[in-house]
Ligand SMILES: Nc1ncnc2c1ncn2[C@@H]1O[C@H](COP(=O)(O)OP(=O)(O)OP(=O)(O)O)[C@@H](O)[C@H]1O
């Protein structure tokens with residue numbers, strides 16, 4: 112059963128169209144990540160779902176009820192803010208109890224829930240402290256605690272980890288994943304960090320410019336990006352692109368020809384990931400500008416001498432190059448991505 | 463004494479010197495004067511605390527103390543309440559907010575003497591605007607507002623509230639603007655309606671700003687002078703007299719320098735007590751947040 116459904120959700124701020132007819136269905140228990148560049152409308156979408164923003168057009172449906180006109184409270188959602196938004200004048204205990212107090216819960220039930228949330232998030236020793244006496248990670252936990260005490264149908268997270276340092280972000284990410292498994296809750300999680308999206312998401316919704324580009328599992332989004340935008344946005348370093356043409360079952364561009372079998376003729380964009388490029392061959396050439404050693408992986412960045420086109424290439428363990436060296440490239444032709452008219456072309460077979 | 467300390471003392475020395483010469487020494491001098499009978503017609507004689515005894519037993523003096531306290535309490539209470547209301551209004555986003563903000567600040571920008579004269583005219587028993595509003599052309603019913611005890615007291619307090627509520631509003635507005643918007647959003651999600659958001663989020667977080675406004679307004683209210691001087695000169699029958707004006711009367715028109723000094727010292731002590739209490743609270747509040 113779907114917990115959340117968006118139908119043609121549109122939001123305009125005056126002239127600015129922040130969301131353009133979004134359609135989305137999120138199933139019970141899903142961990143749905145909204146991923147996209149800054150300003151693409153992720154937060155706006157979340158705020159429309161939460162009821163913090165009135166919507167211009169379309170419907171928000173939670174558990175089968177159209178909730179467009181309902182207050183945030185009536186929607187049965189909980190939200191964790193990027194800034195945590197803890198009440199500074201209340202202790203941790205009071206912060207956790209606040210939503211329960213507002214719903215006039217009996218005292219012993221309230222205390223039990225606060226205790227349970229505190230032990231789940233390991234913040235029991237801090238219950239009497241105020242938010243300013245906590246570290247960033249602890250504040251984050253309290254913010255999550257305040258969301259879970261209400262046992263909502265839907266959790267909304269808006270970039271909850273972006274104010275933490277890299278190490279803490281990693282730890283909290285694992286914790287959020289564990290929490291999700293444990294609570295079997297439905298989560299909508301906004302981020303512009305693709306590592307977070309890939310590791311946390313069961314479903315990833317890639318957004319751009321107020322529209323949805325693709326909905327899929329992390330694998331689908333990475334292996335079969337639906338649009339050139341998704342192909343370029345997901346993956347670090349980004350995918351390499353070549354513009355060319357398909358004619359007579361072959362892609363022509365950049366001075367080479369690769370046979371492809373697709374239902375399309377004419378202008379085409381070819382994408383190839385850095386890990387699908389090998390040294391040697393005749394699909395490209397260039398001079399090594401920079402080598403990035405990330406420990407587990409090494410990447411070489413190349414520049415073609417005449418076209419000044421740049422390439423990102425992942426080096427295999429046995430490959431070694433030097434800065435300034437000229438190298439030739441070949442593609443793993445099984446794993447090419449082809450796009451025409453902003454759509455992915457299905458490769459039926461290739462040789 | 464290490465060099466950092468020496469430098470620190472050197473830096474505060476000029477300020478300490480100025481405070482000592484221009485603030486501390488007049489206070490000490492006033493206190494010493496207050497222990498003498500010092501009038502132009504008799505030799506200056508030491509009389510101990512006699513001036514203070516008179517101050518607390520003479521019925522004119524006690525009436526003055528009474529109205530001073532009434533004025534301080536009622537006017538600051540009203541100013542904080544109205545200031546809070548004004549601040550909440552001009553904090554909201556609406557068309558013409560800039561105009562409203564400016565309008566709210568106008569009374570504060572008017573010099574007190576001018577405001578006093580203006581209110582005196584408005585309350586005039588023959589051509590006052592207030593009478594026109596209440597009784598129209600029915601001139602026979604016109605009231606001499608400043609001639610009876612309670613309406614004169616209300617007039618003084620009203621004029622002060624009219625003039626300085628916007629100052630309280632300004633301080634409280636600064637406090638309002640420092641409350642992050644997402645706290646209100648979190649509270650909405652947590653199920654708090656507008657009333658609960660006000661009492662559980664806004665008001666507690668405004669406490670430092672309100673205490674600060676209270677401090678400034680109370681200290682100022684103890685020193686009220688110009689409004690009384692212009693509007694009533696303490697009339698009728700001393701019912702609107704305040705300590706600062708009373709002290710001035712004794713000191714200058716009546717040339718009772720010793721007794722006048724005792725009045726000044728009393729005002730100083732009252733302000734000092736209130737200020738110490740409030741500053742303590744403000745400081746702990748500010749450190750807390
Ligand atoms: N209150 C507002 N008034 C006017 N425009 C707004 C408002 N809120 C958002 N926008 C605009 O809507 C668009 C989407 O904003 P949104 O905050 O949803 O982006 P985002 O995807 O969350 O970006 P980020 O990753 O930077 O948080 C932006 O162009 C933004 O300028």
Ligand SMILES: [Mg+2]
Nearest residue numbers: 153154155269
């Ligand atoms: Mg955002």
